[in-house]
Amino acid sequence: GAGVSQTPSNKVTEKGKYVELRCDPISGHTALYWYRQSLGQGPEFLIYFQGTGAADDSGLPNDRFFAVRPEGSVSTLKIQRTERGDSAVYLCASSLLGQVNTGELFFGEGSRLTVL
Amino acid sequence: DAKTTQPNSMESNEEEPVHLPCNHSTISGTDYIHWYRQLPSQGPEYVIHGLTSNVNNRMASLAIAEDRKSSTLILHRATLRDAAVYYCILRAYRPGTASKLTFGTGTRLQVTL
Numbered sequence: 001g002a003g004v005s006q007t008p009s010n011k012v013t014e015k016g017k018y019v020e021l022r023c024d025p026i027s028g029h030t031a032l033y034w035y036r037q038s039l040g041q042g043p044e045f046l047i048y049f050q051g052t053g054a055a056d057d058s059g060l061p062n063d064r065f066f067a068v069r070p071e072g073s074v075s076t077l078k079i080q081r082t083e084r085g086d087s088a089v090y091l092c093a094s095s096l097l098g099q100v101n102t103g104e105l106f107f108g109e110g111s112r113l114t115v116l
Numbered sequence: 117d118a119k120t121t122q123p124n125s126m127e128s129n130e131e132e133p134v135h136l137p138c139n140h141s142t143i144s145g146t147d148y149i150h151w152y153r154q155l156p157s158q159g160p161e162y163v164i165h166g167l168t169s170n171v172n173n174r175m176a177s178l179a180i181a182e183d184r185k186s187s188t189l190i191l192h193r194a195t196l197r198d199a200a201v202y203y204c205i206l207r208a209y210r211p212g213t214a215s216k217l218t219f220g221t222g223t224r225l226q227v228t229l
Binding site for chain 2: 004033035040041042043045056059093105106108110
């Protein structure tokens, strides 16, 4: 499809388990972003990539969270030893690098994570 | 990141114009003003952005104060499909590199018949 694709759309897991969330950006977009959103809040920045490298990971809350983008396209957000407080919608977005004239981030519909 | 202030919620009647305000008194010279909106159960979507001059596109207009310390998103004729949370965001421009968006809590717009 033409848009940002995120899988799974819903994930229910138990406390302490490991989770992976996948993001397929728009083809040709070199910048990729991860956000998470709790109920009633705006999206909270986690990390963004320029190509394969993490350009800014200042939003990752702790070392249980890790993200990779090995070939500069698909990205995976990995959460170890999940906690109930990790429950949220995880949003992925992509954009053309350094595009000021459009400045547009394209978001996926998110992966809803529920930790029981 | 410079901060923006928006009302928590606003209401509008369908087919009427809506003016969504945003204050950003600590804006810096390289900050662009971006607006995104988020419809229920969807990811945010881009609406419009500008630097100094007023901007128009098919979705909305953006009016920027002369001192750039405030801006207003204008929906010319609100429809029920415009009911969403609208986020006003300052985004620093750095040539040749992307930069993150920092979302606040936005303005929840309700549109009624």
